[in-house]
Amino acid sequence: MSETWEWLVHSPLFVLLLTLAAYRLGREVRDLTGGHALAQPVLVAIVVVGGVITAIDLDYADYRDGTEILVFWLGPATVALAIPLHRQAHRLRGFVVPMLVAIPLGAAVSIASAILLVRVLGGDDLLARTTAPKAATTPVAIALAESNGGIAALAAVLAILVGILGAVAGPAVLNLLRVKDHRARGLAQGAVSHGIGASRMLADDETEGAFAGLSMGLTALAMSLLLPALVALLL
């Protein structure tokens, strides 16, 4: 019995099924609540999977190994963000200059404010270096935390949390800020909440989703270039 149990919880089949079922549940919750902003499938799924692996005492490392096949598809899915952009390409006209100014500015402000807020509120140097790249898409946040002396795995978690924050609150906060232009809304969301924010925008409005995807890509680029200098300057 215990041998079978051991096999079961360490089998990729079990953790994959658990993840897919939790995601499925998250989508059900979203549909049942009529698309409530808080009911983001990724959020529901993380809570459910986190609860289950804690309850059955399964190591996160084992869980992560078993779900490697899912993580793999994040790359091709990122490539696929070119598709909504292609469908909305006519809207790029007259937008290139605003975009090329706003994105580096946003990336610099994101990094600097994260570092300063952590330091002012008593976080240590390590935490500041880990928090700095949180607006970049997860794989980039990991790489940037690693190369700038932060904790890579925690940087991934923070990036995902800030992505979920954008998916939950981004559109409502943009309304409060009176940003109504669909392209500007997408650009702002993608610059602070990367792919997870983009997925919420894609569900609401294709233009916003397309520009969020583009913004995520450009922000990853801007952050990779700016982060080492800002860390050196502020820490």
Place this chain on the structure above:
Amino acid sequence: MITGLTWLLACQLAGEVLVRLLDVPVPGPVVGMLILFVLLRLRDAGDDATVVRAGQGLLRHLQLFFIPAGVGVVTYLATIRDNVLPIAVALVGSWLIGLAVVGWTTVLLERWLPERRTT
């Protein structure tokens, strides 16, 4: 479906190889995204193209692929609890400042720049 996925993987691979050859600090998939964008523009791909259908299938479930890394939060619950104030304020504060700066800058520049189209 398989043909479409093959295109996506090929673009990612090209992106990954390119960033390594040129030694630029950009993730491979982001360069792959730009390569696919150029290909789609050149071929003026329609909605029935295999790569479009496969890609949109993946994008519908984009959130799924973030779950495994997100579950990593269970290993950092203690660290987060010990630093809850700096982490929470830095995440939310920096997120809000970034959102406002990008949103407002874009809107203002769109309004000011003369080549703005009225359509």
